[in-house]
Amino acid sequence: MSRISIFTKAVVLSVVFVAVVCGYWGYQQFIQTVHxxxxxxxxxxxxxxxxxxxxxxxxxxxxxxxxxxxxxxxxxxxxxxxxxxxxxxxxxxxxxxxxxxxxxxxxxxxxQFELRLVEGFRWRDWQQQIQQHPHLYSDNVDKLTELLSPQGASLEGWLMPDTYHFTHGTDATTLVKRAYQHMQDFLQQQWQNRKADLPYASPYEALIMASIVEKETGLAAERPRIAAVFVNRLKRNMRLQTDPTVIYGMGDQFDGNIRREDLRTATPYNTYVIKGLPPTPIAMVSREALIAALNPIDSEELYFVSRNDGSHVFSTNLADHNAAVRQYQLNQ
Missing domain, CATH: 3.30.1490.480 (Endolytic murein transglycosylase)
Structure with missing residues (x-):
């Protein structure tokens, strides 16, 4: 073999070696960069x-x-x-x-962003939450009542409380429509499975009752019992006499206290004045409150008063109720 041939092979092998080394180095750099x-x-x-x-x-x-x-x-x-x-x-x-x-x-x-819409809050509270969420497009929220509410006046009670997930820039109307449909579906399902002989003329009246139960309940376990009290009063043509309806009817005038004159002031929601149910729900309703309104327990109780710890004392007659009021509300 000539010296030229040996030199040529050596050059070729050197080039190949350098190429392999450079290729390996480049590959390592590539792997390192992407990972x-x-x-x-x-x-x-x-x-x-x-x-x-x-x-x-x-x-x-x-x-x-x-x-x-x-x-x-x-x-x-x-x-x-x-x-x-x-x-x-x-x-x-x-x-x-x-x-x-x-x-x-x-x-x-x-x-995925989220928004927790809580039971017991009003539509205007939810509307404020929705409009303040930085990742929702909410310019059309004011028009939702006309679009969705079967009553044509209020979305109160018609939206299902839950945690809703969505992506940035989602139109708030999409979220509200979802909450509305969830409540529609659940209400119709529970209406079909309701207890017999309830004093509701329509599913909407059951929704109204459920909103009252929602606002009156401190303990979840008491919901069916509180619902029974209101059902019993409706059946006897007694006024419901529930403070949350008075508060709702007062609107922005409510300052945290209910006075005697407030209980006597007539509004469509003051159940100390009107008989029967108020015209609309007074809050957004949980699944549990709606189930309770449609499945109250069997009882003869007509009254309840708060123990100030979230629970209530229930009574079947006015004398026992007044005694409970004196004990737990008047400290007598």
Whole structure:
């Protein structure tokens, strides 16, 4: 073998060796770049708007320590599905890598926000919560009453209390419609399974009663018993005489105290003055309160008074009730 041939082979082997070393080094750099954690110190929201594509994302990721673009280009060549990132609002977590970020945005799994709508609150309380939520679009909330309420006047009681999840920018009307439909479905289901001989002319009247039970109940276990008291009073054509209805009828005039003159002031909701149920529910109703209103216990009780610890003393006659009032309310 000539010296030239030996030299040529040596050069070729050297070139191959260098190429292998460089390739291995490049591969290690690539693996390290796409799988090492980005500089995300705390959970952060990242919004990819419609029309923004991979190049925009790469530029934005520079704030999290991505220094070069070539690893992204190589990665999407090897896994083309990662290039199909979707518009939305995502949560980037500490220790997430470039590969994980691309997987997240390609999956379309946006950050889920939540809103807890609590039983016993009024529609106007819920409306304020909805309008103040930073991730809901709520400009159309004022029009919902006309859109949804079968009574044409109030959404009170018609929305199911629950924790609702949604993505950034969700129209609040979508959330409210969901709560409305949940209550509609549940009310109709429970109406079909109601106890016999109840003094309600319609499911809506049961909803009104359930709202009163909701506001009067301190202990969940007492709901069916309190419902029985009001059912018994309706059957005997007695006034319900329940303070929460008076408070609701007072609206913004209520300052935390009910006075004798308030009990005598006629409003459509003052059940010390009117007979029967008020015209609408007075609060949003839990599933348990509605079940209680449609399935009260069997009893002859007509009165109850608070023990001031959340529980009540129940009575079948006025004399016993007055005695309980003196003991627990007047400290006599």
């Amino acid at each position: 090492q954690p980005l500089n995300i110190s705390q959970p952060s929201l990242y919004q990819l708007k419609r029309g923004q594509h991979l190049n925009h994302l790469v530029n934005q990721l520079q704030q999290y320590g991505l220094e070069q673009q070539w690893p992204v280009k190589v990665l999407v060549k090897l896994q083309p599905e990662l290039a199909n990132i979707k518009a939305g609002t995502y949560e980037l977590l500490p220790c997430m890598s470039l590969h994980q970020v691309l997987q997240l945005l390609a999956s379309g799994k946006e950050k």
